[in-house]
Amino acid sequence: xxxxxxxxxxxxxxxxxxxxxxxxxxxxxxxxxxxxxxxxxxxxxxxxxxxxxxxxxxxxxxxxxxxxxxxxxxxxxxxxxxxxxxxxxxxxxxxxxxxxxxxxxxxxxxxxx
Amino acid sequence: xxxxxxxxxxxxxxxxxxxxxxxxxxxxxxxxxxxxxxxxxxxxxxxxxxxxxxxxxxxxxxxxxxxxxxxxxxxxxxxxxxxxxxxxxxxxxxxxxxxxxxxxxxxxxxxxxxxxxxxxxxxxxxxxxxxxxxxxxxxxxx
Numbered sequence: 001x002x003x004x005x006x007x008x009x010x011x012x013x014x015x016x017x018x019x020x021x022x023x024x025x026x027x028x029x030x031x032x033x034x035x036x037x038x039x040x041x042x043x044x045x046x047x048x049x050x051x052x053x054x055x056x057x058x059x060x061x062x063x064x065x066x067x068x069x070x071x072x073x074x075x076x077x078x079x080x081x082x083x084x085x086x087x088x089x090x091x092x093x094x095x096x097x098x099x100x101x102x103x104x105x106x107x108x109x110x111x112x113x
Numbered sequence: 114x115x116x117x118x119x120x121x122x123x124x125x126x127x128x129x130x131x132x133x134x135x136x137x138x139x140x141x142x143x144x145x146x147x148x149x150x151x152x153x154x155x156x157x158x159x160x161x162x163x164x165x166x167x168x169x170x171x172x173x174x175x176x177x178x179x180x181x182x183x184x185x186x187x188x189x190x191x192x193x194x195x196x197x198x199x200x201x202x203x204x205x206x207x208x209x210x211x212x213x214x215x216x217x218x219x220x221x222x223x224x225x226x227x228x229x230x231x232x233x234x235x236x237x238x239x240x241x242x243x244x245x246x247x248x249x250x251x252x253x254x255x
Contacts, residue, residue, distance in 0.1 A: 034167075035225035038160050039232065043152070051220045058135025062142060062159040064152070079132065087139070 001025055001108060003067050003090055006046065010094060010104050012069065016081055017090030023066045027113035028105050030098060034059050041065060042113065048101050052076040057083040057091070066090060071098040119183035120144065126169040126176040126193070131219075134170050138162040141180045141187075148182065150255055157233040158187050158253050164226040165191040165249055171216055172196060173246065184255070189234075191249040198241040205231065205239075 004021040007014060014021070026044030031037050032051050041047060043064035049056060052074045060068050067090035070076055076084075076091060084091040094101060122144060124137035142159040150158075162178065169176035173195030181188040198204045205227050212222025231237045236252035 032220045033223035033225070034220040035164060035223045035229055038164065039225050039229040043156055049220075053131075053219055055131060055134055055219065055221075058139065058163060062135065062138055062156075062163045064156050064159075 001110060003046070003092075006067075006105065006108065006110070007092060009108055010096065010101065012092040012094050015070075015076060015091040015093055016084035017067070017088050020066070020088055020090050023090070025066050025110055028102065028110045029065075029112065030102050037065075038063050046105065046110065048098050048105075050074050050098055052080060054080040054083045056080060057087055057089050060089050061087050067092060069094065069101055071096060071101045117183065119181050120148075122180040122182070124178050126166060126173075126178060128170065128174045128195075130170055134167060135163055137166050137178050141182075141189075144180075144182060145187070150187075154253060154255050158189070161230045161233045161251050161253065162189055164230050165189065165251070167221060168226050168247075169193045169195075171212055171221055176246075186235075186252055186254045189249070189251040189253075191251075192246065193248075194246045197243040197245055197247055198239075199243055201239055201241060 025046045029041035029045045030048040032049050045065050046067045047065045048069045050072050070093045073095040141162050145155045173193035176193030179190045207228045208224040210222040210224035216222045234251040235254050238250040241247040
């Protein structure tokens with residue numbers, strides 16, 4: 001499933017990384033601990049978090065994640081948005097809770113792979 | 114490029130520079146991509162470099178990260194001036210962290226940095242002296 005399809009299904013707001021919405025998502029991971037994401041998320045995963053500072057962009061970039069979903073109505077810091085735009089990292093936001101996002105992703109067939 | 118000659122990259126890291134955090138690792142990653150190193154290998158190098166970079170930014174007063182990229186391997190050497198690590202065995206345990214609360218609130222300090230580095234690298238060597246600093250040497254074969 002592509003990020004674009006997920007964006008549509010969950011009515012997510014695209015904040016950055018418009019050019020990479022056609023990327024295919026390999027699976028999903030949810031955590032607010034950055035080193036845990038670095039160590040455990042798989043390349044190509046969509047990452048659900050409530051962190052909104054700029055270091056999440058570096059984590060997504062270096063761990064090769066396809067998209068960041070910032071859940072719970074958290075607004076990302078302006079520097080985080082700028083960095084995501086520069087690095088073309090897909091950054092999405094939603095007012096849905098992290099729990100709700102993960103549940104809906106799972107229903108779409110995005111598992112923890 | 115022979116196995117012994119290589120590309121040397123060097124970056125200075127400053128304490129608490131969360132704005133610049135990840136830049137050194139991103140540049141190392143880009144260089145490896147340009148050289149056509151396998152993506153799964155690049156990922157391991159990038160993760161190791163980032164964890165090491167963050168440790169310096171969080172814990173030390175300053176440091177340097179060097180990447181030596183050779184045809185068969187990448188060597189990462191990270192040296193810092195800082196408090197050092199009192200008990201390396203303890204620091205290598207998953208979940209152990211001395212990071213302060215304001216760092217933890219950003220999602221750092223999960224106590225996974227050193228274990229992640231050890232897992233991602235083929236050779237991992239750590240030396241630390243209390244109140245002097247820490248030196249890491251990591252090798253990842255391509």
